[in-house]
Amino acid sequence: EVQLVESGGDLVQPGGSLRLSCAASGFTFSNCYMHWVRQGPGKGLVWIAHINSRGTSTTYAESVKGRFTISRDNAKNTLYLQMNSLRGEDTAVYYCVRDWYGEYNWGQGTLVTVSS
């Protein structure tokens, strides 16, 4: 069974940094593209970043480009999201998503709150 377990969400001050992790199991992690999608409180879904299976190619939403970095460790079956220069509008639940040829598994999410 595919499992994606996010962690690392916390309360952080504006301008601060945070690193999210997503532990994957139940599938061959190194074969899959991965994504981060977030959902603000009471809001819809917003895609923010993608990484290819080997970690050699990444793509970002304009809203996070230059501030967030997606990466992966295939030996540890783990996806990461390094978030710097955090703003209030980054407050959201962050989901990691497995991408397998048009089929998408979602994790349960981790909450990031940016507030002073």
Next chain:
Amino acid sequence: DIVMTQTPLSSPVTLGQPASISCRSSQSLVYSDGNTYLSWLQQRPGQPPRLLIFKIFNRFSGVPDRFSGSGAGTDFTLKISRVEAEDVGVYYCMQTIQFPWTFGQGTKVEIK
């Protein structure tokens, strides 16, 4: 960016009755491999999103057959043949043909 527009945004339904949600994309979702990358997600209250349908009409593992998807090009539909209490939640269409992935605004399905 591709804009995804869902209608209606709210759908009160009687238990056992059908429900239908439409989704229109601002450009074709047909990829060069011949597949159309339109998916439907369900988000129950307090839960993460869950994939229901991928590539227009393919039901994901474990999804009941009362859910069906149809459409082509830029116009798509999700149908629930007979709504059950566990179907309450918000439904999203999403396109994954190009970055950034984009989502519809969400349709709230509730029981009358």
